Amino acid sequence: xxxxxxxxxxxxxxxxxxxxxxxxxxxxxxxxxxxxxxxxxxxxxxxxxxxxxxxxxxxxxxxxxxxxxxxxxxxxxxxxxxxxxxxxxxxxxxxxxxxxxxxxxxxxxxxxxxxxxxxxxxxxxxxxxxxxxxxxxxxxxxxxxxxxxxxxxxxxxxxxxxxxxxxxxxxxxxxxxxxxxxxxxxxxxxxxxxxxxxxxxxxxxxxxxxxxxxxxxxxxxxxxxxxxxxxxxxxxxxxxxxxxxxxxxxxxxxxxxxxxxxxxxxxxxxxxxxxxxxxxxxxxxxxxx
Numbered sequence: 001x002x003x004x005x006x007x008x009x010x011x012x013x014x015x016x017x018x019x020x021x022x023x024x025x026x027x028x029x030x031x032x033x034x035x036x037x038x039x040x041x042x043x044x045x046x047x048x049x050x051x052x053x054x055x056x057x058x059x060x061x062x063x064x065x066x067x068x069x070x071x072x073x074x075x076x077x078x079x080x081x082x083x084x085x086x087x088x089x090x091x092x093x094x095x096x097x098x099x100x101x102x103x104x105x106x107x108x109x110x111x112x113x114x115x116x117x118x119x120x121x122x123x124x125x126x127x128x129x130x131x132x133x134x135x136x137x138x139x140x141x142x143x144x145x146x147x148x149x150x151x152x153x154x155x156x157x158x159x160x161x162x163x164x165x166x167x168x169x170x171x172x173x174x175x176x177x178x179x180x181x182x183x184x185x186x187x188x189x190x191x192x193x194x195x196x197x198x199x200x201x202x203x204x205x206x207x208x209x210x211x212x213x214x215x216x217x218x219x220x221x222x223x224x225x226x227x228x229x230x231x232x233x234x235x236x237x238x239x240x241x242x243x244x245x246x247x248x249x250x251x252x253x254x255x256x257x258x259x260x261x262x263x264x265x266x267x268x269x270x271x272x273x274x275x276x277x278x279x280x281x282x283x284x285x286x287x288x289x
Contacts, residue, residue: 002059004047004097006242007240008237010037011037012038013037013052013092015091015093016079016086017039017041017042018042018083018093018094018097018129019070019078020049020052021043021052022200022201023202024096025186027057027229027236028063033061035236037062038062039061040083041056041065042065042066042067042097043067043077044069049067054162057190063119064086066082070126072156076125079129079132080132084136089142090144090237091144091249092144092145092146093146093147095229097125098121098149098202099202100165101118101120102162102163102164102165104162111164113165119162121248123175126148127175129137130137130179134179137186137188141187143186143189145190145191145240146191147192148172148190148193149192150172150194151165151169152196152252152257153169154166154170173250176192177248189243189247190247191247192252194252195221195231195253196253196258197257198228219257220256224255225255231253233251234251
């Protein structure tokens with residue numbers, strides 16, 4: 001009997017996770033370790049990284065901490081070298097580090113330094129991590145999996161949304177496609193996860209506003225924000241051999257938000273209004289209740 005479970009395994013693989021000291025990065029590092037990977041947790045804050053690694057090892061997982069600023073290409077080179085020195089190779093990298101330095105600003109008020117800072121981390125940092133890991137994967141001859149973390153914000157435009165963040169995440173999506181095509185013949189798969197709204201330090205200001213959550217419930221098809229653990233299934237799929245014939249793809253995990261384009265659902269009230277305006281409408285399409 002054919003079984004699919006082994007193909008989803010990351011047992012014995014070495015996985016680097018950037019931005020691992022908080023939020024979704026911590027979830028990714030802990031999830032990969034729980035699934036059997038040797039994790040290299042990277043971020044700027046050594047103290048927070050040590051806490052994440054301690055939690056992983058206390059739970060029986062394998063992980064080390066390595067401070068890294070992805071906005072500095074030399075720091076990225078040192079991270080990749082340290083991971084290979086410790087574990088011999090890198091099988092997976094999750095490029096999660098990101099920021100939104102221009103949050104809360106209208107485009108015409110964003111200063112050069114904040115726009116540049118966001119692009120430097122979100123786009124340049126992702127590229128540098130991809131490049132340095134790919135060099136090692138090519139030299140090793142074993143290939144591997146690169147998983148870039150973008151955002152649904154990179155799929156379209158949105159009024160009053162941080163412009164540098166949105167532009168950089170869109171660039172990460174197309175960078176993913178470019179690198180996937182360039183490295184496919186070397187056995188390196190490059191894919192992208194585009195999360196919707198999940199609780200994290202970055203999204204906390206939005207989640208603190210009751211009107212935001214109310215509007216989200218009204219417009220998102222699943223009517224809620226995501227649980228960070230709901231990203232682990234997609235991550236393990238892309239990190240493992242289960243996705244061995246998948247590259248250059250964007251896996252959107254947003255509860256249907258992008259599918260609906262943010263349009264509100266057709267409530268019974270809307271059905272009634274349209275049925276009154278078009279008598280045959282109510283005969284063709286009935287309300288859910």
